Amino acid sequence: DAGVIQSPRHEVTEMGQEVTLRCKPISGHDYLFWYRQTMMRGLELLIYFNNNVPIDDSGMPEDRFSAKMPNASFSTLKIQPSEPRDSAVYFCASTLGGGLGNQPQHFGDGTRLSIL
Amino acid sequence: QQQVKQSPQSLIVQKGGISIINCAYENTAFDYFPWYQQFPGKGPALLIAIRPDVSEKKEGRFTISFNKSAKQFSLHIMDSQPGDSATYFCAASRAGTASKLTFGTGTRLQVTL
Numbered sequence: 623d624a625g626v627i628q629s630p631r632h633e634v635t636e637m638g639q640e641v642t643l644r645c646k647p648i649s650g651h652d653y654l655f656w657y658r659q660t661m662m663r664g665l666e667l668l669i670y671f672n673n674n675v676p677i678d679d680s681g682m683p684e685d686r687f688s689a690k691m692p693n694a695s696f697s698t699l700k701i702q703p704s705e706p707r708d709s710a711v712y713f714c715a716s717t718l719g720g721g722l723g724n725q726p727q728h729f730g731d732g733t734r735l736s737i738l
Numbered sequence: 739q740q741q742v743k744q745s746p747q748s749l750i751v752q753k754g755g756i757s758i759i760n761c762a763y764e765n766t767a768f769d770y771f772p773w774y775q776q777f778p779g780k781g782p783a784l785l786i787a788i789r790p791d792v793s794e795k796k797e798g799r800f801t802i803s804f805n806k807s808a809k810q811f812s813l814h815i816m817d818s819q820p821g822d823s824a825t826y827f828c829a830a831s832r833a834g835t836a837s838k839l840t841f842g843t844g845t846r847l848q849v850t851l
Contacts, residue, residue, distance in 0.1 A: 664827075664843040664844055665827060665844070667839070667840075729781025729782050731779065
């Protein structure tokens with residue numbers, strides 16, 4: 623079974639450009655999470671969805687960041703306009719909720735974003 | 739209230755030695771404590787997890803020790819191997835938050851020959 627798939631794996635773009643990161647969760651999973659990882663701040667939860675509905679976006683740093691989940695098999699994280707301080711590795715993770723909860727989160731391999 | 743503090747930031751252990759990573763939390767509502775392992779260029783992956791109704795959980799060479807009164811938990815890697823070299827994250831979540839995890843800052847482990 624395929625894991626969480628993220629694209630692109632690497633993105634280099636200039637400041638001010640729009641950046642779109644994509645994620646395909648594991649089929650059947652009903653929770654999807656977006657994280658940002660930097661040396662300074664570690665792993666930060668940006669937003670998470672349940673059944674395609676955003677539940678908690680309190681980690682989204684600014685209005686420049688937005689996330690959507692139009693269906694159960696696809697999500698995007700968009701940054702517009704991008705700034706150098708947005709440079710980081712962005713991870714998507716999915717899990718199956720319900721029951722006793724606390725199912726493991728399955729992470730993709732991330733998108734390494736560099737804003738010049 | 740939501741913080742999970744992890745130490746050390748980095749750790750060098752000789753092959754065959756014991757690696758110990760510690761975490762402390764503040765929120766007494768946390769009831770699930772997983773450890774994730776991350777290799778370079780990869781996403782974190784669940785290694786082992788514990789709930790506060792037990793004080794220890796062992797899976798192979800990996801053991802979690804949990805001290806509820808002190809609000810601390812630790813990961814022990816016995817007979818550490820070079821293949822264990824990775825970054826380790828502790829995490830915690832609350833009941834009813836459907837897997838929303840609060841992560842520690844990570845420990846970079848290097849196991850030398």
